[in-house]
Amino acid sequence: MxxxxxxxxxxxxxxxxDDNEIVESVRYALESNxxxxxxxRDGNQGLAMAEREDPDLVVxxxxxxxxxxxxxxxxxxxxxxxxxxxxxxxxxxxxxxxxYAEMLGVDDYIRKPFAMDxxxxxxxxxxx
Numbered sequence: 741m742x743x744x745x746x747x748x749x750x751x752x753x754x755x756x757x758d759d760n761e762i763v764e765s766v767r768y769a770l771e772s773n774x775x776x777x778x779x780x781r782d783g784n785q786g787l788a789m790a791e792r793e794d795p796d797l798v799v800x801x802x803x804x805x806x807x808x809x810x811x812x813x814x815x816x817x818x819x820x821x822x823x824x825x826x827x828x829x830x831x832x833x834x835x836x837x838x839x840y841a842e843m844l845g846v847d848d849y850i851r852k853p854f855a856m857d858x859x860x861x862x863x864x865x866x867x868x
Contacts, residue, residue: 783807
């Protein structure tokens with residue numbers, strides 16, 4: 741008799757951002773939609789948690805202390821046999837940054853301020 745709980749394992753999302761307001765609003769939206777949420781406050785912590793916790797998706801801020809979102813994304817892409825889904829969020833307007841993030845293999849790129857619906861749509865699409 742198989743345990744049916746296995747199928748219901750909640751998908752896990754790691755938020756890597758140093759902005760408390762954003763972390764809390766994104767966490768609330770994700771948890772309301774049934775996701776399990778983990779939080780890292782800087783790039784180094786984010787990388788360590790991604791490696792240790794193996795989340796289904798990472799919501800990654802570009803500008804952070806210790807290690808930028810770009811460096812985190814780059815390292816995640818280099819060290820993971822199965823690529824993690826990554827949504828990058830940024831207040832940066834430059835299209836060069838977006839192009840660079842896409843070159844590194846980001847799954848989605850969202851500019852702040854953003855509608856939470858826009859983020860949730862992306863999360864649900866990527867985690868299908």
